[in-house]
Amino acid sequence: MDTGKNSARKSSTAASPASVARRKFINSVAAAAGGGCLLALGAGLYSRQAAALPAQALRPPGALPEADFLAACVRCGLCVRDCPYDTLKLSDLGEPVATGTPYFTARKIACEMCDDIPCVKACPTGALDRQLTDINKAQMGLAALVDHESCLNFLGLRCDVCYRVCPVIDKAITLETHHNPRSDRHAMLLPTVHSDACTGCGKCEKSCVLPEAAIKVFPRQLAQGALPAHYRKSWEEKARHGGSLIGEQVEMPARGFEGSTAGRAATEAVTAPTGAAPAAPSVPPPPAKTAAGINSRWKP
Amino acid sequence: MSMATTTVSSASGCAPARSLWQRQRWLILRRASQLLILLAFLSGPWFGVWIAKGNLSSSLTLGVLPLTDPLLVLQTLVTGHLPYSSALIGAAIVLGFYLLIGGRVFCSWVCPVNVVTDAAAWSRRRLGIKTGRVPDANTRYWLLGGLLLAAAATGTLAWEWVNPVSLLHRGLIFGMSGGLFVIAGIFMYDLLVASRGWCGHLCPVGAFYGLLGKKALLRVAAPNRKACDDCMDCFAVCPEPQVIRPALKKVGQESPLILASDCTTCGRCIDVCDKQVFKMTHRFDQRSE
Structure with a gap:
C-alpha cells in the first residue's frame, strides 16, 4: 500500500520521462524475469522427471549415464542416420523419453551390435562415448526373464529362442538345468542372464515367441540390484586365496527332511549325495501334495 | 507459399508498376x-x-x-x-x-x-x-x-x-x-x-x-530515403519495425544503414517499397543518394 501511494504521488506531481521509463523498465524486467524463472523452473522439474528413462526405452551403445547423456546429447540424430538397421529413433515431444534424444525399443527393432559401432562414431558431442570400441562391452540395458509363468522353458519346453539368438550366447544367456518339480522327472533348462556379459541389445526380447515377451530388456538401473559394498562371497574369496579363510568347518547333518516331498529330493541329493541318502528320494511323495502333477512313480 | 501474395495497400501512387520478381524477390x-x-x-x-x-x-x-x-x-x-x-x-x-x-x-x-x-x-x-x-x-x-x-x-x-x-x-x-x-x-x-x-x-x-550479429557485414540500407513517401508499407511488413526508423528518418544516425542487430536481413522492406528506397548492401556502404 505504502509503495502504491508513493508512486501515485510521484506520478501526479511530475511524470518525468525518466520515471515513466523507469516504471516501464521495472515492469518489463519483472515480466521477463518472471518468464525466465518459469522457464528455468519448468525445465528443472521436467529434467528431474526425465532423468529416469522409461522401462522400455534403451539408449544406443556407449551412451553416458542418463544424467550426463542429457547434458551431452544435442539431439541431432546423426546416430539415427548412421544406424544401418533403423533401430534408433528420436523421441518426440510428449513421449516419456527426453525430447529429441535417441533411443530404441527392443521389442520393435533390436540393436544388431555392429562391429564398427557406427552410431558411436557419428556422435559429435561424446554423448555416445568413443571409448567403447568393442560392441560386446556395450551396456545398453540388461535382459531379465521377468515372466516365469509364461516362459516356455519354465513350462518345461525347449523353446530356447532367446538363448539361441543371443549374440553373446553362453555368456550373456546360459541354459541352467533345474529339476522340474511339476513332473518330477524332467529338467527345466532355464534361460539365465548374466549381467557381466549382457549388452542389452534386445535380441532376446525381440525374438521371444510369446505374444508378450517373457524376457525383457531394461535400462540397467532398473534391472540390476547391487550388493552392499562390504559383502564378500565366501566361494570367491576361497578361490582367490586358495582355501577357506576361516579354516575347516564342522559339517553338520541336515535334519528335518524326514518324509519330504519329491520336490525336495533334489536338495537332499545335493546335500547328501552319498551313503544312506538314496533311500529318501525313493519314498513316494504324498499324492495329495502333487495332485496337479502327473506322477508315474518312476524314478531313475 | 501463400506469403507470396502479400501486398499491403499502396496501390496508389503513379510509380511504374514493378514485376512480381521485383516485388517478391527477397521473399x-x-x-x-x-x-x-x-x-x-x-x-x-x-x-x-x-x-x-x-x-x-x-x-x-x-x-x-x-x-x-x-x-x-x-x-x-x-x-x-x-x-x-x-x-x-x-x-x-x-x-x-x-x-x-x-x-x-x-x-x-x-x-x-x-x-x-x-x-x-x-x-x-x-x-x-x-x-x-x-x-x-x-x-x-x-x-x-x-x-x-x-x-x-x-x-x-x-x-x-x-x-x-x-x-x-x-x-x-x-x-x-x-x-x-x-x-x-x-x-x-x-x-x-x-x-x-x-x-x-x-x-x-x-x-x-x-x-x-552486432557487427555483421550484410546489412539492409535506405540509400534512397529521400524518395520515401511515408506509405508505411515497410513498417507494416517488417518483423522488427523499430530497426527501420534510424536509417530511414535519420533518427540518431546519419548513416542510411540499418545497423540494429534485431534486423533479420530478410529484405522484405526492399520488396514492398514502391519507391525502391532500400537495398541489400554491406556494413561499410555509406552511400546515400
Whole structure:
C-alpha cells in the first residue's frame, strides 16, 4: 500500500520521462524475469522427471549415464542416420523419453551390435562415448526373464529362442538345468542372464515367441540390484586365496527332511549325495501334495 | 507459399508498376533458402542422396563439414560437459559465419519457424487482427539467460525439451506429432495474442543470433530515403519495425544503414517499397543518394 501511494504521488506531481521509463523498465524486467524463472523452473522439474528413462526405452551403445547423456546429447540424430538397421529413433515431444534424444525399443527393432559401432562414431558431442570400441562391452540395458509363468522353458519346453539368438550366447544367456518339480522327472533348462556379459541389445526380447515377451530388456538401473559394498562371497574369496579363510568347518547333518516331498529330493541329493541318502528320494511323495502333477512313480 | 501474395495497400501512387520478381524477390530467395536447407537434410532419407545428415542442432554435410548450433554447445559447456572436437569445430564454423555475415540471417534465411510466424503475421494483417498484448522485446534476452541458468541448474540441456526451433526442424526431418502442438501454439500466439510475438519478442535462439550479429557485414540500407513517401508499407511488413526508423528518418544516425542487430536481413522492406528506397548492401556502404 505504502509503495502504491508513493508512486501515485510521484506520478501526479511530475511524470518525468525518466520515471515513466523507469516504471516501464521495472515492469518489463519483472515480466521477463518472471518468464525466465518459469522457464528455468519448468525445465528443472521436467529434467528431474526425465532423468529416469522409461522401462522400455534403451539408449544406443556407449551412451553416458542418463544424467550426463542429457547434458551431452544435442539431439541431432546423426546416430539415427548412421544406424544401418533403423533401430534408433528420436523421441518426440510428449513421449516419456527426453525430447529429441535417441533411443530404441527392443521389442520393435533390436540393436544388431555392429562391429564398427557406427552410431558411436557419428556422435559429435561424446554423448555416445568413443571409448567403447568393442560392441560386446556395450551396456545398453540388461535382459531379465521377468515372466516365469509364461516362459516356455519354465513350462518345461525347449523353446530356447532367446538363448539361441543371443549374440553373446553362453555368456550373456546360459541354459541352467533345474529339476522340474511339476513332473518330477524332467529338467527345466532355464534361460539365465548374466549381467557381466549382457549388452542389452534386445535380441532376446525381440525374438521371444510369446505374444508378450517373457524376457525383457531394461535400462540397467532398473534391472540390476547391487550388493552392499562390504559383502564378500565366501566361494570367491576361497578361490582367490586358495582355501577357506576361516579354516575347516564342522559339517553338520541336515535334519528335518524326514518324509519330504519329491520336490525336495533334489536338495537332499545335493546335500547328501552319498551313503544312506538314496533311500529318501525313493519314498513316494504324498499324492495329495502333487495332485496337479502327473506322477508315474518312476524314478531313475 | 501463400506469403507470396502479400501486398499491403499502396496501390496508389503513379510509380511504374514493378514485376512480381521485383516485388517478391527477397521473399522468394529466402523461402528457397529455407526449403533448400531442409531438402539437403531430406534428400538422404527420401531419395538416398545424402547431402546433409542430422539437423540444425548438429549436422555433417557431404561427410566432411561439421556444423553445430553454437548456442547448444554453449549450453552443453554450461552443464559441465566438454563435447568432442567435431562439435566444437562445427560450432566455431557456424559462429564465424554468423559473426561475419549477420546473426539474425539465421532467423529469416534458415530457421523453419520463420515460415510459421511469417504466415501468422500475414494472416494477422489480412484478418485485421489488432488485439492482444505484446511482451517486452527484451524478454528474449531474459529467456536466453533463463535457459542458460536452467542448463546450469539441472545439468541437462533443459531448453531442448521445448525449443520450437530445433523441435520443428528435427520434426520435419525425423517425423513429429507432439511437437506440432508447440508449433500450432506459436502460430496462434502470433496470430491472436502478440504481433510478431515469438520471433520478435520471445525467441531466445533469435536473441542469441542477434547478439552475434552486432557487427555483421550484410546489412539492409535506405540509400534512397529521400524518395520515401511515408506509405508505411515497410513498417507494416517488417518483423522488427523499430530497426527501420534510424536509417530511414535519420533518427540518431546519419548513416542510411540499418545497423540494429534485431534486423533479420530478410529484405522484405526492399520488396514492398514502391519507391525502391532500400537495398541489400554491406556494413561499410555509406552511400546515400
